[in-house]
Amino acid sequence: MESEAERSPLGVFTCQLCALTAPYSYVGQKPPDTHSVILLEESYVMKDPFTSDKDRFLVLGSKCSLCSRLVCVGPECSLFYSKRFCLPCVQENMDAFPQEIRQDLEKRKAPSKRPASRPGSRT
Ligand SMILES: [Zn+2]
Ligand SMILES: [Zn+2]
Numbered sequence: 001m002e003s004e005a006e007r008s009p010l011g012v013f014t015c016q017l018c019a020l021t022a023p024y025s026y027v028g029q030k031p032p033d034t035h036s037v038i039l040l041e042e043s044y045v046m047k048d049p050f051t052s053d054k055d056r057f058l059v060l061g062s063k064c065s066l067c068s069r070l071v072c073v074g075p076e077c078s079l080f081y082s083k084r085f086c087l088p089c090v091q092e093n094m095d096a097f098p099q100e101i102r103q104d105l106e107k108r109k110a111p112s113k114r115p116a117s118r119p120g121s122r123t
Contacts, residue, residue, distance in 0.1 A: 013044040013060045015072035017086060022046060022060050031057045041084050044070070064089055075108050 009023030024044040031037060031045045033054045039045075041062050048056035061072035065083035072078065078086045081101055085093075094102060 009046070013046075013072075014070065015061055015074070015077055016069045017071050017077040017088070018074060020061075020072045020074065020077075024060055026057075033057075041080070066093070079105070 009025050010027065011024060012021050013024040014021045024046045026032060026045040027042065028045075029039045029042055031039070034057060035055065037055075039059065043062040044060040045057050046060055048058050059073055061070060061074075061078065062084045063069065064071055064078065064086035066085060066089040069086050071084070071086040073080075076087065078084055079090060079101065081097060087105075090097065090101075090105065094105075
């Protein structure tokens with residue numbers, strides 16, 4: 001039972017955009033008990049609570065590379081484009097992202113935000 005202590009959460013991850021909270025058990029790029037898994041970014045990780053499989057883990061989120069805000073990996077909060085960016089930073093620096101990312105974001109956005117203009121068709 002002593003090993004249980006090692007696995008207790010380090011703390012609680014809180015997304016600063018959507019206020020998602022979850023206990024995390026590891027921060028970094030190489031979660032323990034996983035073989036040859038190296039994450040592309042330093043992430044807050046928890047064991048997958050839905051499986052007893054040791055290798056399974058969930059990435060909760062990580063720091064925005066621009067503003068250092070902690071954000072979850074949810075599509076409304078951040079995106080990963082070689083680094084993690086929170087959506088507010090993406091919006092501010094939209095020009096720096098390629099077309100496909102912008103289009104992807106357009107899709108994610110709630111359609112209620114814009115008035116009835118048709119983004120797909122240009123005149
Ligand atoms: Zn979030
Ligand atoms: Zn940011």
